[in-house]
Amino acid sequence: MTDLLRIFTGVNMQFMHPWVLLGLLAVPLLAWLRGDRGGAPAVEFSSTALVRSLGRVAESKAGNFLAGLYFLGLAALIVGLARPQTGKATTTQVQASGIDIMILLDVSGSMLTEDYFMDGQRTNRQEAVKTVTKQFIEARPNDRIGLIAFASRPYLVSPLTLDHDWLLQNLDRVHIGQVEDGTAIGSAIASGLNRLKDPASKSKVLILLTDGVNNCGKVAPETAAEASKALGIRLYAIGAGTNGIAPVPVYEENSETPRLDPYGKPMYIDVQVQFDEAQLKRVSQIAGGHFYRAVDTEALKNIFSEIDKLEKSTVQYKRYQEYTDLYPLFVSIGLALVSLEIVMSQTVLRRLP
Secondary structure, three states: OHHHHHHHHOOOEEEOOHHHHHHHHHHHHHHHHHHHHOOOOOOOOOOOHHHHHHHHHHHHHHHHHHHHHHHHHHHHHHHHHOOEEEEEEEEEEEEEEOOEEEEEEEOOHHHHOOOEEEOOEEEOHHHHHHHHHHHHHHOOOOOEEEEEEEOOOEEEEEEEEOOHHHHHHHHHHOOOOOOOOOOOHHHHHHHHHHHOOOOOOOOEEEEEEEOOOOOOOOOOHHHHHHHHHHOOOEEEEEEEOOOEEEEEEOEOOOOOOEOEOOOOOEOEEEEEEOOOHHHHHHHHHHOOOEEEEEOOHHHHHHHHHHHHHHOOOEEEEEEEEEEEEOHHHHHHHHHHHHHHHHHHHHOOOOOOO
8 A cells, every 4th residue: 555655646666667668558559459349249140139239238338347457457467567666766975085174263352353244234253253164064064073262272162073063063152251361373273283183084174263363372383383284284274354453342340241331232442453464374384274364254255165175075975776666566456457357257247158
């Protein structure tokens, strides 16, 4: 019954020998020839007038019914010989030579600077960077991606993983103020390298997103870059935000709640913000990567898109099909109908010999 429902609902059905279905064209031809020729008379009459009406009734009812059973059964047998199948095709990944990517995300206080715009609304650097980072992660399902956040020191948000849903959940939890303020770029790079030490991975990449100047930490950025080069790990550095005067919201003391003015709107102050562009260029060049400047959200998206094109994954897939044969069903129906026609023609609907 399940197979019949699949047939009539049109769910992914195919025929192993579709050319056999051409035999269906012969069924109506056989029916026409059989009806046109008619059977040879078994009893002779001087006149058929007496039995003409009786013969017509038998032919229109019993004869047509039996013929219908026979030809319907024949059609079912032909369909069965064409070997109908129903099921689905499945694509299964059997090998993925992805890239190991560690993202280093700056969460220092300067990332609260609101010099980005998203959907026409002003937003801070952290939210803009997190939004574009999510899109980058979603576009690379075959890569192991990890995340390290850093301010005065780095901390692990997520190790390398293919579970990107879990990774994105952890990214959502990242916010400024989880560690002491500062910008330890060198320490963040060193921490990322330590997470990319798996020798089985053929390709490894660091992506550094920062808006500041290295001002703390125990490792100099250049030293960390030299280590990255020695390990064959490319480093892409992205400088986020403008370099100059930018608005920064004023927060209540020991709170993440913005201070409001008498009109209930967040208060801002203009501050001097800058990052060491020369150092970021030097660090990325040492590590065999590139430096990018993201002055707005669109530039940030383009940068991630360019990195996505540079770092390609090699993925192989194996496609297999899982089908259920339906020919036993059609053959059984065909044989049953033909057998029924034979039995009825010799019993309850038997004709004169």
